[in-house]
Amino acid sequence: GLHPRHVQRLIQTRLPKRIQQLLSQISSVADEVGCSVYAVGGFVRDLLLHKKNLDVDIVVEGNAIDFARRFADQHACRVRAHEKFVTAVVIFDDGYKLDVASTRTEYYLEPGALPNVEEASIKLDLYRRDFTINTLALALNHDSYGELLDYFGAQRDLHDKAIRVLHNLSFVEDPTRMFRAVRFEQRLGFKLGMHTENLLRSAVEMDFVQRVGPLRLFNELTIILNEENPFPAISRLEELGLLACLCDQWRVDARVKESFRQAQKALHWHELLYTGSPVERWVVYFLCLSQPLSDDAMAAVCGKLSVPQRWQDILVGERCRVMKVFHRLERDQQKLAEYRPSEVSQRLKGIGDEMLLYAMARTHSDAVRLAVSQYLTQWRDVKPLLNGDDLIALGVDRGPRIGEVLALLRDARLDAEVSSRQDEVDFVRSCQMSC
Ligand code: CTP
Known part of the structure; x- marks a missing residue:
């Protein structure tokens, strides 16, 4: 000692x-x-x-x-x-x-x-x-x-470099320790002791994971998925039969492995940007794991793990819609370079960062990846120089019309049709005339 x-x-x-x-x-x-x-x-x-x-x-x-x-x-x-x-x-x-x-x-x-x-x-x-x-x-x-x-x-x-329990009932007393064991093993580069691994495997065999409350399972999983590179731990969970305890449709195959790799790259890139709020890494990886799951299966696993409602809405409700948006972008990828920024922004509007990063990780199209990265880094935060009061002063009617003109102005700025304040004033005047 x-x-x-x-x-x-x-x-x-x-x-x-x-x-x-x-x-x-x-x-x-x-x-x-x-x-x-x-x-x-x-x-x-x-x-x-x-x-x-x-x-x-x-x-x-x-x-x-x-x-x-x-x-x-x-x-x-x-x-x-x-x-x-x-x-x-x-x-x-x-x-x-x-x-x-x-x-x-x-x-x-x-x-x-x-x-x-x-x-x-x-x-x-x-x-x-x-x-x-x-x-x-x-x-x-x-x-x-x-x-x-x-x-x-x-x-x-x-x-x-060994992970060992203190006594034979450790995993029975607290089955979340099985997940902790894998986390420490992979994070520290250690190995489960032989006896400990046998105890873990028999606790899996006896289905002790099912006795853990959903929130505690959710916590353990998110801690793992929030690690810098969660893939080795997820892979080990599968090998020990623990991944299937969480969701019997989660598999670690070549496709999932590649998604994790791309997701890690996308997250790393996003982190270097220091833009906006930090993302929930686990959400991106959760989506990678759940690639083959139907919406129903996704809803089932979210329920089983009591994923917070606001995330369930995204994981279950949003996923399908966003994937469709991306399929369309991929279909149009040849023409994407000619798209106006306002058009791309329109399609990506309202999609959360986690889902965008997941889609970036999944797409095989460099053009789509480029478009999303421009949206995240430049286009999303573009605002007109004029505000609502300025528009009223220019004679725009109060009410919904203000929002419409602001949106048009924003698109014009995105597409580099206006740059100075005077350009915007002229733009508003031409809007007024045409309506
Ligand atoms: N502990 C335990 N069984 C659990 C959770 C925790 O025995 N299911 C014990 C562990 O011995 C741990 C201590 O409680 O050392 C504190 O838990 P936690 O802060 O989660 O663990 P750390 O070892 O500090 O892990 P980390 O490095 O991830 O913070």
């Missing part, structure tokens, strides 16, 4: 000053309150793996809420307490959140149910966790600062 001095050096060299300061503030409050406090879980795992992770989770041997309030009294932050679970979130001015838990064991009354809470020691707290690599605790009190508690072979498994 690592010597505390080595861990202290990792903290000093690997973590931003902000987090180092936070850890020493926690250390002071812990000593004041007189209870042991540890950083635990993914934060410690990633510190040892030299991977960036700024989400500090701490456990307090004592009452987490009292600790959090004491901490907040001394530093500029608020506390949100969860009395029932004896946990708290410390929220800093800049929005940074620190999770504080009390040491506890949870036992699960039935597979998939929410855990019960009871006070217990740190060792029991760590024992209830999913995988050995997540069971490290890093002591933060002054006298023990940098000591690692490693009861379950976490450092050995980090070294061996």
